[in-house]
Amino acid sequence: GNSVTQMEGPVTLSEEAFLTINCTYTATGYPSLFWYVQYPGEGLQLLLKATKADDKGSNKGFEATYRKETTSFHLEKGSVQVSDSAVYFCALLNTGNQFYFGTGTSLTVIP
């Protein structure tokens, strides 16, 4: 089957700390992988994506590399800011046209 597993939160970091949010997936075929972000009181927004193995998605200082050998798509940022406080969702889109989301990881960045 298809599923996404991401690290449980909440995660609390100091400003300028390094961020890693782990995401692993199970899928048949070759899915596309996504990270979405949900700011307080808002809907989800696409943060970055990768459509094939070894692709690196990047946006706003965040990066994630599609690793087929480890079925992973970990999200990283070198220096987080208070404005990065949000819930982050890892997701996959399988060849059957269905999206599967992880449960979300809440990040709080303190000054």
Added chain:
Amino acid sequence: DSGVTQTPKHLITATGQRVTLRCSPRSGDLSVYWYQQSLDQGLQFLIQYYNGEERAKGNILERFSAQQFPDLHSELNLSSLELGDSALYFCASSYPRVAGGITDTQYFGPGTRLTVL
């Protein structure tokens, strides 16, 4: 602003009742998705419509149904409501790269918060 609108923003109702949630996709988007976000179950995909036709089905209960109209707006109908149906319901839209094919980036609306008392 994603360009996807959802109404109403908040809805409070009683068990056993029926409600309708409405979604207008971004201009030009042909696909509409519905999701349920609850504290204990995370974000669950419910159903997808493409150009008026059901395209994919997720964890949607039989008490729930949806449709997409010729003007591409969509409605999610929830009936015989239970306390456990209280959640945020999101609509998302996308424009497929290939007609009827695998879709890509989704744009989410702000959600409708449903409270069942």
